[in-house]
Amino acid sequence: MTIETFTIESDDVNGTLRRVWTVIEQRGWSVRSLLVEEVEGGVMTRVQVSPYGNNRSIETLRLQIERLYNVRRVTLERRSRQKPSRWKEIPHAAVI
Amino acid sequence: MSQTARTIAPDAEPRPMTGARLVVEALVAHGIETVFGYPGGAIMPVYDALPGSGLRHILCRHEQACAFAAAAVGRMTRKAGVCIATSGPGATNLVTGIADAYMDSVPLVAITGQVAQPVMGTDAFQEIDTFGITMPIVKHSYIVRHADDIPAIIAEAFDIAEHGRPGPVLIDIPKDVQMAAAEGGSYAARHTPAPCLDEEGLRRAEAAVREAKKPLFYIGGGTVRSGAVDEVRALVARSGIPAVSTLQGLGVLPTGHPQFLGMLGMHGSRAANMAVQECDLLINVGARFDDRATGALEKFAPHARVIHFDKDASEISKLRRADVPVSCDLKPAVRSFRPEPSGIEPWVKLNEERRQACAPRYDAPVSGIYAPALLHRLSEKAGDKFVAVPDVGQHQMWVAQHCRFSRPQAHITSGGLGSMGFSLPTAVGAKFAEPDACVVSISGDGGFMMNIQELATLRRYGVPLKVIVLNNSHLGMVRQWQDLFFEGNRSEVDLSDNPDFAVVAQAFGVEAFTIDKPEEVEAGLDRLLGAEGPILMHVVIDPNENVWPLVAPGKANHEMLDKEG
Numbered sequence: 001m002t003i004e005t006f007t008i009e010s011d012d013v014n015g016t017l018r019r020v021w022t023v024i025e026q027r028g029w030s031v032r033s034l035l036v037e038e039v040e041g042g043v044m045t046r047v048q049v050s051p052y053g054n055n056r057s058i059e060t061l062r063l064q065i066e067r068l069y070n071v072r073r074v075t076l077e078r079r080s081r082q083k084p085s086r087w088k089e090i091p092h093a094a095v096i
Numbered sequence: 097m098s099q100t101a102r103t104i105a106p107d108a109e110p111r112p113m114t115g116a117r118l119v120v121e122a123l124v125a126h127g128i129e130t131v132f133g134y135p136g137g138a139i140m141p142v143y144d145a146l147p148g149s150g151l152r153h154i155l156c157r158h159e160q161a162c163a164f165a166a167a168a169v170g171r172m173t174r175k176a177g178v179c180i181a182t183s184g185p186g187a188t189n190l191v192t193g194i195a196d197a198y199m200d201s202v203p204l205v206a207i208t209g210q211v212a213q214p215v216m217g218t219d220a221f222q223e224i225d226t227f228g229i230t231m232p233i234v235k236h237s238y239i240v241r242h243a244d245d246i247p248a249i250i251a252e253a254f255d256i257a258e259h260g261r262p263g264p265v266l267i268d269i270p271k272d273v274q275m276a277a278a279e280g281g282s283y284a285a286r287h288t289p290a291p292c293l294d295e296e297g298l299r300r301a302e303a304a305v306r307e308a309k310k311p312l313f314y315i316g317g318g319t320v321r322s323g324a325v326d327e328v329r330a331l332v333a334r335s336g337i338p339a340v341s342t343l344q345g346l347g348v349l350p351t352g353h354p355q356f357l358g359m360l361g362m363h364g365s366r367a368a369n370m371a372v373q374e375c376d377l378l379i380n381v382g383a384r385f386d387d388r389a390t391g392a393l394e395k396f397a398p399h400a401r402v403i404h405f406d407k408d409a410s411e412i413s414k415l416r417r418a419d420v421p422v423s424c425d426l427k428p429a430v431r432s433f434r435p436e437p438s439g440i441e442p443w444v445k446l447n448e449e450r451r452q453a454c455a456p457r458y459d460a461p462v463s464g465i466y467a468p469a470l471l472h473r474l475s476e477k478a479g480d481k482f483v484a485v486p487d488v489g490q491h492q493m494w495v496a497q498h499c500r501f502s503r504p505q506a507h508i509t510s511g512g513l514g515s516m517g518f519s520l521p522t523a524v525g526a527k528f529a530e531p532d533a534c535v536v537s538i539s540g541d542g543g544f545m546m547n548i549q550e551l552a553t554l555r556r557y558g559v560p561l562k563v564i565v566l567n568n569s570h571l572g573m574v575r576q577w578q579d580l581f582f583e584g585n586r587s588e589v590d591l592s593d594n595p596d597f598a599v600v601a602q603a604f605g606v607e608a609f610t611i612d613k614p615e616e617v618e619a620g621l622d623r624l625l626g627a628e629g630p631i632l633m634h635v636v637i638d639p640n641e642n643v644w645p646l647v648a649p650g651k652a653n654h655e656m657l658d659k660e661g
Contacts, residue, residue, distance in 0.1 A: 014238070057413065060414045067410055
């Protein structure tokens with residue numbers, strides 16, 4: 001399984017997270033983990049995704065998220081072939 | 097058009113400012129003159145604010161029709177049209193029209209009422225999560241939480257809908273927000289972002305053209321949405337390179353243009369599809385490699401390098417990898433693109449010969465009225481003011497193949513979503529957007545029944561629309577596919593119990609008549625085009641006529657089936 005990790009910088013407005021999640025699922029990817037935190041002037045989201053089936057371009061998905069209004073920038077962080085290990089892959093997340 | 101369209105004089109007495117009044121005033125401030133809507137409980141404060149606002153409200157007879165009609169304004173003018181509906185079923189009825197606009201990148205602002213905030217989330221009467229339901233089919237959306245935000249949100253909604261890659265924007269307004277006292281807002285002026293230009297991509301594209309011996313333009317609807325039609329026409333002319341177009345790109349080059357080989361794809365022209373399969377450089381301008389255009393993607397343009405011009409970077413290399421991506425505004429990009437091909441004369445000559453050899457003919461013997469010939473003749477007689485608004489199905493492809501289009505706005509069609517029921521309400525919107533145009537709604541008997549209630553809108557406002565119903569008593573395209581690919585197992589496609597459409601139209605108060613013989617076509621078209629008010633021509637056609645050529649599923653575009661098999 002290919003796991004991709006994005007960092008998404010967005011405005012802190014109604015529906016942004018839901019919109020991002022919708023695009024990911026709509027475009028043939030599964031959300032494996034998600035962390036959202038408020039940062040100065042907006043929201044930082046780190047999300048791990050894996051594709052349904054083959055032939056999905058992560059760069060296309062990155063651009064499809066980035067074109068959303070209220071999304072400022074999407075950065076592809078790293079790729080692994082490991083199964084996501086819940087929150088510990090995201091270093092500063094606290095397990096509640 | 098009839099003056100019963102309700103333009104209401106301004107009120108003499110000032111009324112308190114509310115969220116609802118801000119909605120109406122913001123629309124007026126943005127130059128909106130006409131909105132298409134249908135009232136209901138959760139949007140009543142906005143309707144209360146309409147009289148005296150100066151906004152003309154067109155009451156369609158179904159919310160889906162409101163959305164199609166408003167989107168037609170965007171399709172004709174590139175400025176967002178506005179539709180209004182109540183919460184719950186009003187909003188869900190808009191969904192098909194909003195999705196249609198999304199798929200074809202059409203600017204649209206949809207305003208919906210919502211139940212009051214204190215009861216949101218309680219399954220209140222006519223409560224539905226409009227924001228969530230529409231999320232995958234809008235460019236952006238809002239739930240308005242404070243009345244004072246309304247002017248800014250509406251200003252932003254138009255900006256988003258019309259700029260960049262256009263699309264629909266939804267504004268969901270809870271009833272308490274509509275009723276709340278509000279400050280008179282300031283209406284932010286629309287901003288126009290500075291166009292971007294990919295100079296490096298352009299120079300690489302020019303180098304690719306210099307190396308090519310068989311270059312071909314592949315023109316899509318993005319050229320229309322970005323207002324780059326004149327620039328593309330000039331580019332094609334100065335380059336001498338042949339061109340094909342998608343369904344949405346028809347009219348960018350006028351029918352009969354010597355370099356234009358026709359529409360590519362599933363029901364494209366043989367000349368266009370052969371050129372695509374043989375070219376060594378495909379120059380995509382505002383198209384998106386849609387599956388109806390490409391056929392089997394892995395077999396599409398197998399020898400070609402690809403240059404892809406698109407405003408939306410996420411479209412580039414989404415389906416077919418671009419060797420030369422040019423991601424920027426199309427209008428300045430096309431203007432700056434200076435291709436200098438050399439040694440392409442044999443390629444140009446080959447395509448010109450094919451274009452002439454593959455031109456459609458209308459002299460083959462058929463039983464009854466031959467719809468392609470009727471449509472061809474219609475567009476010839478209607479002239480440059482002709483605007484064809486087909487529905488979806490066989491007749492849609494016949495319109496694309498056989499009508500003459502002088503400009504892209506002459507062909508308003510549901511491309512991406514393929515929505516049956518599209519034609520009649522869209523034609524209503526197109527006629528309001530361009531009253532001088534000769535707008536002709538062309539439906540099959542299946543699609544016409546899906547929004548037949550809009551005959552009442554024609555009657556109510558005296559919309560001088562021409563309506564053609566091509567009646568083959570079947571869901572023709574499905575029937576054709578069942579015959580060709582499902583061993584002739586005709587399942588649920590028989591519509592022979594249709595009503596008499598001419599009688600139905602007359603019952604709505606619309607002039608109507610029926611023709612069913614080839615010798616009646618000429619006089620029928622004359623009567624249709626000469627009518628001063630709304631008129632419907634019911635045309636009985638051969639139920640077994642098919643759309644040719646056809647690229648079967650999984651096949652390459654050059655593997656076309658034709659009438660002889």
